[in-house]
Amino acid sequence: xxxxxxxxxxxxxxxxxxxxxxxxxxxxxxxxxxxxxxxxxxxxxxxxxxxxxxxxxxxxxxxxxxxxxxxxxxxxxxxxxxxxxxxxxxxxxxxxxxxxxxxxxxxxxxxxxxxxxxxxxxxxxxxxxxxxxxxxxxxxxxxxxxxxxxxxxxxxxxxxxxxxxxxxxxxxxxxxxxxxxxxxxxxxxxxxxxxxxxxxxxxxxxxxxxxxxxxxxxxxxxxxxxxxxxxxxxxxxxxxxxxxxxxxxxxxxxxxxxxxxxxxxxxxxxxxxxxxxxxxxxxxxxx
Amino acid sequence: xxxxxxxxxxxxxxxxxxxxxxxxxxxxxxxxxxxxxxxxxxxxxxxxxxxxxxxxxxxxxxxxxxxxxxxxxxxxxxxxxxxxxxxxxxxxxxxxxxxxxxxxxxxxxxxxxxxxxxxxxxxxxxxxxxxxxxxxxxxxxxxxxxxxxxxxxxxxxxxxxxxxxxxxxxxxxxxxxxxxxxxxxxxxxxxxxxxxxxxxxxxxxxxxxxxxxxxxxxxxxxxxxxxxxxxxxxxxxxxxxxxxxxxxxxxxxxxxxxxxxxxxxxxxxxxxxxxxxxxxxxxxxxxxxxxxxxxxxxxxxxxxxxxxxxxxxxxxxxxxxxxxxxxxxxxxxxxxxxxxxxxxxxxxxxxxxxxxxx
Numbered sequence: 001x002x003x004x005x006x007x008x009x010x011x012x013x014x015x016x017x018x019x020x021x022x023x024x025x026x027x028x029x030x031x032x033x034x035x036x037x038x039x040x041x042x043x044x045x046x047x048x049x050x051x052x053x054x055x056x057x058x059x060x061x062x063x064x065x066x067x068x069x070x071x072x073x074x075x076x077x078x079x080x081x082x083x084x085x086x087x088x089x090x091x092x093x094x095x096x097x098x099x100x101x102x103x104x105x106x107x108x109x110x111x112x113x114x115x116x117x118x119x120x121x122x123x124x125x126x127x128x129x130x131x132x133x134x135x136x137x138x139x140x141x142x143x144x145x146x147x148x149x150x151x152x153x154x155x156x157x158x159x160x161x162x163x164x165x166x167x168x169x170x171x172x173x174x175x176x177x178x179x180x181x182x183x184x185x186x187x188x189x190x191x192x193x194x195x196x197x198x199x200x201x202x203x204x205x206x207x208x209x210x211x212x213x214x215x216x217x218x219x220x221x222x223x224x225x226x227x228x229x230x231x232x233x234x235x236x237x238x239x240x241x242x243x244x245x246x247x248x249x250x251x252x253x254x255x256x257x258x259x260x261x262x263x264x265x266x267x268x269x270x271x272x273x274x275x276x277x278x279x280x281x282x283x284x285x286x287x
Numbered sequence: 288x289x290x291x292x293x294x295x296x297x298x299x300x301x302x303x304x305x306x307x308x309x310x311x312x313x314x315x316x317x318x319x320x321x322x323x324x325x326x327x328x329x330x331x332x333x334x335x336x337x338x339x340x341x342x343x344x345x346x347x348x349x350x351x352x353x354x355x356x357x358x359x360x361x362x363x364x365x366x367x368x369x370x371x372x373x374x375x376x377x378x379x380x381x382x383x384x385x386x387x388x389x390x391x392x393x394x395x396x397x398x399x400x401x402x403x404x405x406x407x408x409x410x411x412x413x414x415x416x417x418x419x420x421x422x423x424x425x426x427x428x429x430x431x432x433x434x435x436x437x438x439x440x441x442x443x444x445x446x447x448x449x450x451x452x453x454x455x456x457x458x459x460x461x462x463x464x465x466x467x468x469x470x471x472x473x474x475x476x477x478x479x480x481x482x483x484x485x486x487x488x489x490x491x492x493x494x495x496x497x498x499x500x501x502x503x504x505x506x507x508x509x510x511x512x513x514x515x516x517x518x519x520x521x522x523x524x525x526x527x528x529x530x531x532x533x534x535x536x537x538x539x540x541x542x543x544x545x546x547x548x549x550x551x552x553x554x555x556x557x558x559x560x561x562x563x564x565x566x567x568x569x570x571x572x573x574x575x576x577x578x579x580x581x582x583x584x585x586x587x588x589x590x591x592x593x594x595x596x597x598x599x600x601x602x603x604x605x606x607x608x609x610x611x612x613x614x615x616x617x618x619x620x621x622x623x624x625x626x627x628x629x630x631x632x633x634x635x636x637x638x639x640x641x642x643x644x645x
Contacts, residue, residue, distance in 0.1 A: 178370075181338075181340050181367075182369060182373040184340070184361060185340070185360045185361060185366060186366075186390050187359075187387070188361065196389075200377040203377075
């Protein structure tokens with residue numbers, strides 16, 4: 001009896017040691033990978049405060065000069081505002097249209113619905129991509145929307161919407177129909193149901209879509225680059241491209257400082273939205 | 288309060304499948320009415336048609352004195368409790384109960400007061416601020432009921448009200464539902480596939496099959512005098528024995544040399560040589576080892592213990608019959624003996640039309 005207990009303990013001890021070692025090894029690998037990914041971020045935080053930033057990682061020669069120079073640039077701050085305008089504008093279009101379309105797609109039987117969705121999804125990756133650069137430019141030109149935000153918003157929203165509808169439709173599918181039928185029985189109309197039942201339940205999905213859209217637009221270089229002409233309309237992602245020294249070298253002092261500013265709003269939006277709405281999902285109630 | 292009157296109601300799906308096929312039913316004001324049938328028989332479709340969640344293809348539906356055939360669900364004065372209760376997960380219990388009032392633009396304080404009053408009536412005290420996800424199945428059901436009755440509907444519809452509860456809770460909820468319905472006196476229609484539930488709860492039962500109404504009657508009527516072999520086989524915790532037979536010389540010939548008396552009142556409705564189905568419930572067959580008038584020779588094949596009684600399957604000339612035997616008197620498989628039907632409780636159906644004779 002005691003012998004067997006001892007054996008059992010020994011085996012248990014062996015397994016736990018092996019388990020422990022495996023965990024340590026796994027942790028080490030993760031740390032190395034994590035460090036690799038952290039390096040550019042460290043550069044992003046340190047370089048702006050360095051009097052002579054380079055592309056290598058170095059302990060900065062602390063200064064705030066870079067920011068002072070940046071604020072003297074007439075377009076820098078305005079471009080951040082432009083980026084916000086484009087981001088929030090696209091977000092509003094995408095969330096409103098996306099939610100309505102996804103709800104309809106989820107609830108109404110349309111022949112070949114999944115085909116339509118997949119087709120749109122596939123095409124959308126081309127629309128805002130390099131492949132459609134020339135046609136996009138020509139269409140927007142013939143519409144007379146070159147150098148306007150309307151044109152940029154249309155192209156950006158059009159590119160993002162299919163993916164959004166695809167994601168949101170899945171979300172809406174998971175909301176039991178009985179919720180809406182129940183509300184209907186008490187006299188609620190379609191928009192009332194959308195407001196009282198569908199949107200609150202799909203809220204984490206909508207919050208995710210909103211942030212994701214802003215991040216997409218924020219980092220989008222190509223669309224505003226080809227559709228906007230005036231420097232005072234250009235968003236931050238495009239403006240950064242113009243930071244050269246007189247000798248034609250990339251101006252790392254400006255670029256690094258601007259890059260830090262450029263990444264701040266996205267982070268702030270993320271934390272605010274996460275706090276206010278949270279990425280929770282109610283789903284159905286288990287019964 | 289209002290009665291429901293459906294005339295030749297049809298719900299046809301694209302492709303021509305009829306979920307509800309020419310159903311005529313009149314539900315009296317204040318009645319507790321069951322729609323019973325196997326899954327896919329159209330009982331839920333009929334309920335949803337009454338609610339207005341399914342568009343009626345043809346026929347007429349009257350609730351109270353209003354023709355609501357084409358009325359919006361919200362304008363019919365009906366409330367419904369869904370099978371999954373459909374409680375809104377993002378609202379607390381009070382908001383859930385008061386949601387119908389919110390649509391009717393009732394003020395917040397008044398809504399809260401109503402929610403609390405109705406909640407108290409359904410023993411939801413102290414749960415009013417919880418989210419549905421924090422409640423047990425039975426509590427969720429009571430919240431759903433509270434939400435349904437908060438608006439004082441004319442008609443209450445319940446879709447499989449007990450199916451999401453575990454077995455023990457189900458009996459409790461059954462009694463609770465019956466009391467609630469009696470107290471409110473609201474016309475209530477509920478859907479179930481469980482004949483015991485229908486028999487226990489309903490004032491009257493409509494048995495459905497393939498979209499068509501088979502029989503409407505009180506639990507006693509559908510149990511004792513089923514219209515056809517389908518109802519006979521569906522109602523009762525042990526299905527009725529249905530034995531193909533022939534009318535021969537004023538009695539029913541079950542097989543070679545085995546015959547039994549015609550059920551009372553059927554003599555004038557049968558003709559010699561007619562193919563019939565003889566029906567008798569296992570409860571109305573008695574097992575005996577001594578021969579007596581009317582006894583049918585049988586051999587026991589299977590014995591199933593039901594607790595206070597035993598269900599035995601016996602072989603009568605190639606036909607299998609089930610017999611309920613009181614405990615302590617059960618035979619063993621292979622035993623030979625006799626089954627004696629209670630003459631007044633046997634039924635006769637036409638073999639072709641499956642309808643009851645007499």
